[in-house]
């Protein structure tokens with residue numbers, strides 16, 4: 191028999207015994223009833239305690255009861271504990287999941303059925319210009335005020351992505367954000383965003399590059415085919431024939447130089463940066479480059495330039511010898527090509543405050559206006575277009591120099607004053623430079 195039944199019987203018996211002592215069968219019966227009533231009040235109180243506790247459902251504050259109620263409380267307590275554990279682990283899993291989405295380089299926004307923001311990671315908020323905490327619960331269409339976005343959201347055709355302007359570092363420089371909505375669940379939406387500014391810039395650069403190369407090749411090609419047609423259709427005097435052939439050879443040479451520079455650039459971009467490699471004598475590189483420049487000035491200037499190698503620190507530099515030499519020769523060749531004949535060009539090595547070294551070429555040429563300086567190393571960017579063409583320039587020289595410098599951990603720098611001259615430098619980091627200790 192259970193404890194509750196024993197309790198009930200005991201109380202009924204106690205009531206009946208009290209009634210019986212009153213010498214009346216009716217009292218005996220009534221006593222038994224009162225006993226049963228008292229028991230049910232006590233039992234009801236215990237049930238109330240259990241119900242109150244169950245309402246709060248806290249495993250730690252279980253009421254201390256014995257018997258069947260105690261057993262019930264214990265079982266409920268175990269069940270509540272199990273559910274609490276389960277809830278805790280799914281909370282932790284949800285937090286991990288949200289932290290992973292938070293770390294995503296792409297933006298993620300969850301929208302409810304009426305288009306209000308339920309959750310968003312920081313990336314999406316930055317892409318679209320809202321606050322991921324403060325703007326929770328706001329209608330996304332009120333926060334992203336862009337006609338294309340509003341039409342996209344209202345149209346309901348989410349099979350494609352759209353591109354909108356995001357908040358950039360400056361109002362004149364917005365970022366390009368690609369955005370797509372993916373419906374899920376009951377009219378809910380997942381909105382993914384991606385910053386495609388760099389991709390678009392690369393695509394524009396690629397298109398410009400192809401257009402530039404085509405243009406650069408088309409010009410000599412048109413000249414060349416014009417001469418070929420002329421020579422095919424008109425009988426020429428020997429002197430004209432020879433002049434035409436000279437001009438054709440010049441154009442063919444121009445195309446060759448262009449293709450060669452393009453190949454050099456693509457090699458520099460496509461290959462890994464040179465390791466420490468060999469240690470090359472700085473003096474040897476300088477005299478080699480100066481010799482080439484002297485050859486160039488004698489070939490193209492009626493009055494050759496004065497090219498002076500200046501004494502400097504006795505040093506070794508590490509890297510790819512052919513690349514370094516080509517970069518140094520490029521700077522000297524530019525100085526020769528842009529400085530009027532007879533001008534003075536000085537070049538050499540000097541140490542830098544950071545322990546690195548720099549190769550410099552200073553000329554007494556026309557100088558370059560400040561607005562051109564930031565763009566000089568762009569491919570095909572020319573300040574003096576006709577002078578560049580006349581002297582066989584491809585517009586790729588400084589782009590090559592910049593790449594070589596960067597591949598060696600350094601950079602290119604230009605100081606120039608209009609009418610006075612320019613100084614170009616290739617700075618190399620300390621790790622690429624070793625000064626020879628004398629003695």
Ligand code: ADP
Nearest residue numbers: 524525528572573574578583584585586587588
């Ligand atoms: P290019 O083959 O046309 O010389 P570069 O990339 O070597 O191309 O140089 C880019 C432009 O920078 C040149 O077209 C020229 O206008 C300018 N430039 C380069 N070096 C000098 C210099 N020493 N003095 C004046 N202008 C220069």
